[in-house]
Amino acid sequence: MKTLVLGATTNKERYAYKAIQSLINKTHQVVAIGTKEGMALDVKIETTKFPFTGIDTVTLYLNPKNQEDYYDYIISLKPRRVLFNSGTENPEFYEILKQNNIEIEVACTLVLLATNQY
Numbered sequence: 001m002k003t004l005v006l007g008a009t010t011n012k013e014r015y016a017y018k019a020i021q022s023l024i025n026k027t028h029q030v031v032a033i034g035t036k037e038g039m040a041l042d043v044k045i046e047t048t049k050f051p052f053t054g055i056d057t058v059t060l061y062l063n064p065k066n067q068e069d070y071y072d073y074i075i076s077l078k079p080r081r082v083l084f085n086s087g088t089e090n091p092e093f094y095e096i097l098k099q100n101n102i103e104i105e106v107a108c109t110l111v112l113l114a115t116n117q118y
Contacts, residue, residue, distance in 0.1 A: 001028055001057065002028070002029040002031065002052070002055050002056055003029065003055070003056065003057045003058070003059055004031050004033065004052060004055050004057070004059070004077065004079070005019055005020050005023070005031070005032045005033070005059055006032075006033050006059070006060050006061065006070060006074075007034060007061030007062040008020060008032035008034035008040055008043070008061070009034050009038075009040065009061075010034075010038040010040055010045065014061075015061060015109075015110065016040075016061035017040050019061070019085075019110055020032060020041060021041060022113045022114070024041055024042075024043070026113055026118065030043050031052050031055075032044070032045045033047070033048075033049070034047065049070070049073040052077060055078070055079045056080050057079055057082070057083060058074050058079045058081075058082045059083040059085065059109045060083065060085060064088065064089070064090040067090055067093055071096055075097070075102070080102070081102065081104065081105055082097055082102060082103070082105070083106075083109055083112075084104065084105065084106045084107075085107075085108055085109055
């Protein structure tokens with residue numbers, strides 16, 4: 001399963017970075033998009049809406065306002081689900097995703113991974 005971390009960062013203190021680390025530790029494929037280029041462990045952080053393929057899960061680390069620019073992009077990736085981590089909850093986007101047959105899950109990626117529910 002491949003996961004896109006949207007809102008990725010090179011800052012080791014941020015939850016998006018910790019999610020990348022945890023996903024890698026659990027042997028998930030990880031791709032990432034952030035505002036600044038760089039590396040999070042061995043994952044290159046893209047700064048554009050890169051046309052990734054085979055995305056199963058998009059995990060969000062963007063506030064609802066910053067998500068708006070990514071609505072069409074996320075839908076175009078055809079993920080199975082989108083995870084809304086704490087602070088990213090967005091009822092407007094939930095409806096758009098549901099209309100496109102994409103599951104939504106309001107949950108913490110780190111908790112799901114730690115409890116083997118990912």
